[in-house]
Every structure is written in C-alpha cells, then in structure tokens.
Amino acid sequence: MRSRRLTPLRGALVLVVALVAQIAFVADLRIVGAVGDLMLVVTVAAALTGGPDRGATYGFFAGLTFDLVLDSPFGLSALTYAVVGYGVGLACGVLFRPTGWWPLVVAAVASLVATALYTGVGHLVGAPYPWGDVPAITVAVALWNAALVLPAMAVLRWVHGPSEPDRLEVLLR
Amino acid sequence: MAISPPTGSRTRFAVLVLASVTLLTVGLRDAPVVREVREGASVVIGPVESAVDTVTAPVRNAWHGVTDYDDLQRENDELRAQVEAADAAGVQASDAERQLAELSASLDLPWAGNVETATARVVSGPRSNFSHAIDIDKGTDDGIAVGMPVVTGAGLVGRVSQATGSSSTVELLTDPEFRVGVRLSTTGDLGTARGQGRGDPLSVDSAISPSTKVPKRTGVVTSGVDRSAYPPGIPVGTVTSSRQGSGGLALDLDVDPMVDVDQLSYLTVMLWTDGG
Numbered sequence: 001m002r003s004r005r006l007t008p009l010r011g012a013l014v015l016v017v018a019l020v021a022q023i024a025f026v027a028d029l030r031i032v033g034a035v036g037d038l039m040l041v042v043t044v045a046a047a048l049t050g051g052p053d054r055g056a057t058y059g060f061f062a063g064l065t066f067d068l069v070l071d072s073p074f075g076l077s078a079l080t081y082a083v084v085g086y087g088v089g090l091a092c093g094v095l096f097r098p099t100g101w102w103p104l105v106v107a108a109v110a111s112l113v114a115t116a117l118y119t120g121v122g123h124l125v126g127a128p129y130p131w132g133d134v135p136a137i138t139v140a141v142a143l144w145n146a147a148l149v150l151p152a153m154a155v156l157r158w159v160h161g162p163s164e165p166d167r168l169e170v171l172l173r
Numbered sequence: 174m175a176i177s178p179p180t181g182s183r184t185r186f187a188v189l190v191l192a193s194v195t196l197l198t199v200g201l202r203d204a205p206v207v208r209e210v211r212e213g214a215s216v217v218i219g220p221v222e223s224a225v226d227t228v229t230a231p232v233r234n235a236w237h238g239v240t241d242y243d244d245l246q247r248e249n250d251e252l253r254a255q256v257e258a259a260d261a262a263g264v265q266a267s268d269a270e271r272q273l274a275e276l277s278a279s280l281d282l283p284w285a286g287n288v289e290t291a292t293a294r295v296v297s298g299p300r301s302n303f304s305h306a307i308d309i310d311k312g313t314d315d316g317i318a319v320g321m322p323v324v325t326g327a328g329l330v331g332r333v334s335q336a337t338g339s340s341s342t343v344e345l346l347t348d349p350e351f352r353v354g355v356r357l358s359t360t361g362d363l364g365t366a367r368g369q370g371r372g373d374p375l376s377v378d379s380a381i382s383p384s385t386k387v388p389k390r391t392g393v394v395t396s397g398v399d400r401s402a403y404p405p406g407i408p409v410g411t412v413t414s415s416r417q418g419s420g421g422l423a424l425d426l427d428v429d430p431m432v433d434v435d436q437l438s439y440l441t442v443m444l445w446t447d448g449g
Contacts, residue, residue: 019218020218020221020222020225021225022300022301023218023222023297023300024221024222024223024225024226024229024297025225025226025229025232025233027297027298027299027300027301028233028236028298029233029236030240031240033371033372034302035301035302037301037302051182052182052186053182053185053186056182056185056186056189057185057189059189060189060192060193063193064196066301067196067200068210068211068214068218069211069214069215069218069300070300070301070303070304070306071304071305071306071334071335071342071344071348072301072303072304073197073200073201074196074197074199074200074201074207074211075193075194075195075196075197075198075199075200076197077301078189078192078193078196079190079193079194079197082186082189082190082193083190086186115302118303119303122303125197125201126201126350127303127349127350128349128350129303129349129370130349130369130370130373132370132373133302133370133371137302140302141302
C-alpha cells in the first residue's frame with residue numbers, strides 16, 4: 001500500500017530535481033533569446049492534477065526554492081507561481097477538464113500570465129524588468145511548458161497517487 | 174449555483190500570498206538573513222549543479238551548435254576585422270597607457286592598470302529569464318569581496334554581488350538595477366550608465382548639453398570619481414545613439430557594452446573596493 005507520509009518527501013524531491021535541472025541544464029538552452037522555466041511547469045502540472053489548493057502550494061514552494069538561487073527580489077517567484085498555480089487550478093475546475101490538448105493550451109497561457117505578472121510585480125517592488133522582453137520570454141516558456149506539462153503531470157500523479165477529484169470539481173457536479 | 178472555490182482553499186491561498194508578500198518585503202530590505210540563506214543555498218547546490226553541468230555539457234553543446242551557428246559565423250567575421258583594427262590601436266594605446274601609469278603613480282591616483290586581480294571561471298550563466306547574474310569559481314578565499322569590479326580584457330562585466338568561500342555571484346552590467354559612473358573618453362563628460370536588460374544597450378544619463386554632437390562609437394569608460402565603486406578607466410562600451418533627455422536639458426546616450434555577456438568563460442575580478 002502507498003504511504004501518504006512519503007508524499008511531502010516525494011514532492012520535495014520533484015522540486016529539488018526540477019531546480020537542479022533548471023539551473024544546470026535548461027537555463028543554458030535558449031529559444032528566441034529566452035529559456036524555459038521548469039519550476040513553472042511543475043506548478044502548472046500540480047494545479048492541473050490537483051486543483052487550486054495543490055497548485056498554489058506547489059507554486060509557492062517552487063517559487064521559494066527558485067528564489068533561493070536567483071538574484072531577483074526574494075519572494076517574487078513564490079508570489080507569482082502561487083497566484084498562477086491557484087489560477088490554473090481554479091480555471092481547470094470551472095472552464096474545462098485537464099484532458100486532451102487542454103493541458104498544453106493551459107500551460108502556454110500560464111506562461112504569458114506568469115511572465116507578465118512577474119514583470120509587473122517586479123516594477124512595483126523596484127526591479128524594472130523590461131516589458132519588451134516579455135514576448136520572447138513568453139514564447140520560450142510556453143514552448144517548454146507545452147512540451148513538458150504532460151510528463152510533469154505524470155510525475156505529479158506518482159507523487160500524490162491516483163488523482164482524487166478536486167473539492168471544487170465535486171462542488172460543481 | 175455560484176461558482177467559487179471552497180473557503181479552505183481560499184484561506185490557504187491567502188496565507189501563501191501573505192507569506193510571499195512578507196518575504197518580498199523582508200528581501201527587499203536586503204535583510205542579512207535572506208543574504209545568508211541565499212549564500213547557504215549556493216554552497217549546497219553548487220557542487221550538484223557543477224556535476225549536472227558536466228554530465229549535460231554534450232547535449233548543451235549540440236544545442237548551441239544548431240541554434241547559434243549563423244551568429245557564430247557572423248561574429249567570426251566581425252572579430253577578424255576588429256582584431257586587425259585593434260592591432261594598430263594597441264601600439265598607440267600601450268604608449269599612452271605607460272604615460273598614464275607613470276602619471277597616476279606620481280600623483281598617487283587609483284588606476285585600473287595597477288589593481289591586483291584574481292582570474293575566475295564562469296560556472297553558470299543566468300538561471301532564469303529575469304536573472305542578470307552569473308556564478309564564478311572564486312570567492313572570499315581568493316580575496317574576493319562583495320562590490321568588487323569584474324572585467325574581461327574587453328571591459329567591464331559587472332560587480333560581485335555575493336561571495337562565499339569558493340564561489341561568487343556577479344551582477345552583470347545589463348541588469349536593470351546596475352549603475353556605474355562613466356565618462357566619455359573623448360571629452361571627459363560625466364554620466365551614469367544603467368543596464369536595460371539582456372541584449373539591450375546601456376542607457377547613460379549625462380550632463381552633456383543637448384546641442385552637443387556625440388559621434389557614434391565614442392568610447393565610454395568608468396569615471397572613477399570620488400567614492401566611486403569602480404576605478405577609473407575601465408572600458409564600458411561605445412556610443413550607438415544619442416537623444417534629448419526627458420527634461421530636454423541634457424543628452425541621453427545608448428551605449429553598446431564592450432563585453433558580450435552571453436559569451437563569458439573566464440573573468441578577472443579586480444581586488445578593489447570602494448575608494449581603492
């Protein structure tokens with residue numbers, strides 16, 4: 001029988017592996033001058049498989065882990081990814097089911113939202129990231145996210161076991 | 174039925190947002206605890222990152238071979254032309270440099286050519302799309318400290334923003350938060366250069382009269398004015414365009430950095446802190 005006590009450990013392992021892969025591998029592979037974002041992939045996959053609660057939680061911890069190794073304002077990634085994770089989970093319950101091509105579309109749209117939100121909040125807290133970079137970053141992150149979101153969802157299902165319907169989903173039935 | 178998330182979900186989300194905002198506030202104040210936590214993370218993750226970096230190098234090299242081929246070919250042609258020009262300029266510059274060194278020594282002025290240095294290897298580039306920092310393999314054990322200027326043979330790269338025993342983080346001059354006092358190499362006019370992001374020119378707020386013509390390719394070097402964070406005379410870039418500033422009282426300049434921050438392998442840290 002699958003132990004639920006190990007779920008947080010498995011989740012932490014996924015975040016650490018994603019972080020190392022991001023900074024030692026993905027960060028060096030540029031598409032249209034920008035790189036992918038594995039921490040966002042994990043966040044979106046968590047939201048798609050577990051709803052807004054899980055999306056926000058993974059988003060917060062993925063962002064926090066990322067913030068540890070970045071030079072940007074500490075907490076900016078945590079805030080951005082928590083909001084995106086919650087939003088994707090919420091939209092997933094209200095607008096569609098995470099099957100077929102939907103996860104790829106959602107992952108791409110989430111890339112735009114995350115990039116714009118990060119840039120916008122950055123300006124508010126005194127880190128003036130250029131708005132002109134947003135389109136290229138969105139394209140690169142969207143391509144990576146769309147390519148990796150399905151495998152990432154499989155990994156998240158391994159972490160949490162067979163998916164239980166989100167409470168919101170139950171509410172809407 | 175109204176569509177809304179369960180109350181518990183909303184509460185958890187609110188707590189996470191509040192925690193993020195709190196961290197953002199603490200981090201923004203450059204709290205020592207945040208700096209220490211980041212330095213600790215750097216020490217822990219560094220060896221793992223280095224190992225994965227080595228293992229994945231063939232894949233990354235293949236990727237660059239495919240995606241950067243045209244750029245490399247064009248760059249090669251440009252470099253060939255530049256080397257020829259630099260050979261000629263070098264002869265004149267070496268004589269001027271010798272005279273400047275002698276004058277600086279006799280007047281007891283700081284000069285970039287006299288500063289002790291440490292050479293370091295770049296171990297990782299920017300880690301995200303919003304990062305403008307790279308890591309090098311030398312740290313406080315080699316005399317490196319936060320704030321020290323970092324250069325290559327071509328010119329200014331940035332400054333050390335974080336240093337642990339065996340590694341350091343360098344804030345690149347393309348970082349939108351980066352500032353450096355500069356002067357025009359031809360007229361000596363002063364200004365402040367700031368980064369505008371990867372691939373974009375530096376923007377220089379100058380005190381130059383708007384009626385002045387600043388020719389393209391005019392050299393820009395660190396000013397080294399009193400209490401500057403950088404010694405004078407480090408090449409920063411060349412002017413690509415000039416326009417009237419927002420107040421209409423002075424010129425704003427676009428400056429192309431001398432250093433291509435995407436192609437860094439080895440760097441030189443100038444063991445020089447504010448004031449020499």
